[in-house]
Amino acid sequence: MSNTRKLGGEYEKLAATYLQQHGCKVLEQNFRNRSGEIDIIAMDGETLIFVEVKYRKDNAAGNPLAAVDFRKQRQICKVSDFYRLTRGISEFMPMRFDVIGILGEEITWMKNAFNYVG
Template sequence: MGSWYEELACMYLRSQNARILKRNFRVRSGEIDIVAFDEGYYCFIEVKYRKDNKYGGPEAAVGLSKQKQICNVSKFYLLLNHISEDVPVRYDCIAISGEQGMAEIKWYKNAFQYRL
């Protein structure tokens, strides 16, 4: 089911003129759901889904430890793709809620800052 929501997120990002560079980028220390290029930024995007907001919205699921992991993995992405660490980067979250046929999508640009 998770890959369906990631595909939905990619379709949404493309409709917003973002360019998908990589899906499910994995290294030993973790994974980034989507790497995209948008408005001059390399965007490292976490996709979160919740059927309802009973325990908070999907964006609430990107806690501090997950943020640190994404930041760490983003450094590997830049290094392995020979991209300077000086390029503008952004850490975003795509929050999807609701049922499959009636999903609501929110794109939180700059959802969090770089963390060590």
């Protein structure tokens, strides 16, 4: 496993713990299919959330919250469709797409970071 992937996994675990501390129930981590991966899938009350985690050591590479571009959003949406289909989750269940940005030691949770992209 590369150091980058290992480091990413550590920050995803940190983000999952952060979500749990804020009342979410983590259902899956690193859910994958051919289309891509979703870092964290959780329930926030009655809402199913799909969470992308981005880490930056500092602002030199830009704000981590801005790192989820349109291509990545579309990929996450495709994987979310597969997840809901394979888990038998109703299309009427409320869901949203969030981003957790970790900048150094600071964690920011952006709810509704983007809308569904079909």
